[in-house]
Amino acid sequence: MTRRCFKIKNIKVICTKCGKSYLADILQDRCDDCNEPLEVEMVKKGGIREGNLLKQNMLERYADFFPYFNTINDVSLREGFSPLLESEKLANEIGLGKLYLKNESSNPTWSFKDRGTVTGVLHAIKIGYKKIATVSSGNMAASVAAYGAKSGLKTYVFVSSQIPIEKINPIAIYNPTLVTVEGRYDLIQRQSLRLSNKYGIYMLNSDATFRVEGYKSLAFEICEQTNFDVPDYVLVPNSSGGHIRGIEKGFREFKECGLIKKVPKMVCVQAAGCSPVYNAFIAGADKVERIDKPNTLAHGIENALPLSGNQVLRMLKWNNGLCVSVTDEEIINAQATLAGTGLLLQPESAATLAAVKKLKKEKYFRGDEKVLCVLTGSGLKYTAAFERHELEQYTCKLDEMDSLLGSLQ
């Protein structure tokens, strides 16, 4: 098969709102006119490059759907190719046709972010940047720090001074230039965006155009893993909105190329304590409004004003998708349910299963649906959540083991 090798200068990035187009060989994440996020133009022809996944990279397997980057091996940590499990047990318990669990915690920094970080960093290098940055204290910070280390780029990570040292260390270990800033989070974000322009730093935000593009690969894998008989619903925990946008685009491109028959309905999952997209969705609004006092234990989706919020609303409209919000209690319950099937995930990942339960309980799901939860990151990342669980244990002395075990049979 011939490699199609999209060259970066032949690719356009397009405003998701007004359709104005820009060239992909410069850094441009938002429309000059609308200030809405941009998107790489759709791929309308392509297929899968068969090969041994143990030796392949996701960008090689789905090469028809990505620009050609000659530095893949300098940047990739072999992200993607995550397991898809089907839980008959949970499908039966909840009452569903099928329940799929896509476990993204197998990625190199144990979250979905790596799929987008690799394409973002590759784009940065391709268009000549030697420095990258991000503002985050969670999965994205660790991911950008790791890929910055791998690729040898100067890497800046900005975090708010309010976060505890236990969240700092797993970022600092990759040895980025870590800057703790006193100030409100959104102000740090705005300031760092301005300064990265000034100092020639490629800012790898959570809905950066080429980050979102990387998330497509998750949809491609789901297609392969379900033998191209895709689920009816795909649930994604929503922070900035970049993740769900990328996944939906992936399905849309595979449909355009005739690889699948339909695009699943996308379900944007938010936490009740911080649900700007949900609020707008329910109100039928076309713009998200800032949440004043966000408050959820699912910090990965505690985003008061999602950068891609408006675009998620537009996407849900054409996709016939929906938006669900779940409480922290429902999230903790779902986290326990997942652990009961052998999967330890972050609270925001569990939010998707909580939403599935809710949709069934509220009779939105009839019971024969095929549903997929995108489980975004490892439960080891946020150990404070454990304290919300009632975890049982027995204690005994060495010579009491026999009688204790006897009583437990």
Next chain:
Amino acid sequence: MTRRCFKIKNIKVICTKCGKSYLADILQDRCDDCNEPLEVEMVKKGGIREGNLLKQNMLERYADFFPYFNTINDVSLREGFSPLLESEKLANEIGLGKLYLKNESSNPTWSFKDRGTVTGVLHAIKIGYKKIATVSSGNMAASVAAYGAKSGLKTYVFVSSQIPIEKINPIAIYNPTLVTVEGRYDLIQRQSLRLSNKYGIYMLNSDATFRVEGYKSLAFEICEQTNFDVPDYVLVPNSSGGHIRGIEKGFREFKECGLIKKVPKMVCVQAAGCSPVYNAFIAGADKVERIDKPNTLAHGIENALPLSGNQVLRMLKWNNGLCVSVTDEEIINAQATLAGTGLLLQPESAATLAAVKKLKKEKYFRGDEKVLCVLTGSGLKYTAAFERHELEQYTCKLDEMDSLLGSLQ
């Protein structure tokens, strides 16, 4: 290709010392005569079942080399298929032909243990057990708890009362019957072994015969990932010795089947603060002796009297392998080196890279060797190690960001 379907009753397990054989359809981990570990008989004919890894399980791909288990989907969390990275940067810095990094932290519970837990649990079910157990407070406990949850078996995890709550929670979340026992670790181990016999519990120890058998798949993947041109040396951090035994057996079976030309030299890596195998190896002894006061931060290999220690010594002899011990300081340095390439691993994983550096420094390696480090588990598992690193960070106010960034360019 016809599925060969080894039936469990047709398989023998053989004493690694005296060669006495037993049937595999009962639970038998040690020789009645020698008290040495048993090993599943060698597979001498077989190949790889090609297929799409996104839909395949490691036991399906390498079906010729494993017994047939009809409950795979009830037990597997889709372990294995971990990335192999090649670091040209580190190979150049250290002075080696090639340096491969096999990253086992992508597994379902983020360590290599899952490869052995899945085969152990499958064997337990196959021979009629409904209960499983382990004694561990680390990777193995989490892995057995997760697979116990997945497979719906009653699962007991015994831990020593000395371990902190932060190590307990990520095990307890899977909801096993968790028993904290006051007493010395090896005494708890001995007592639980006796009691699991009494109560009909399948004890999934660290060198259990069918656990070790599962580790073969790591060798098989390395063969595929290196295009069957295997490394000269494979370094494995050593605790009980089950892991390195399984990997070596995997290479040996592939060689027997004509899939590779040679078996790599195995390098057993220990921490200087607890190196019973190293001590015996250097002394030319054929038995390991208990370490009185083990003391290393690499707790995963802090094993005072490895259950498979004597067998590792026998194996290293026929394999022409070697044993290396590294200090905690060397381990921490190597952990930083790995993080500098984008990989955050446990201290015991980093011990392998520390050993590579040492072997080069001491001129055991000439400089053209192809070397592979088995990186056993995620660095998120042991956060206390971060405190041993000098991690830099800058602090500033919002309005100082500009001048700080300016000074850092």
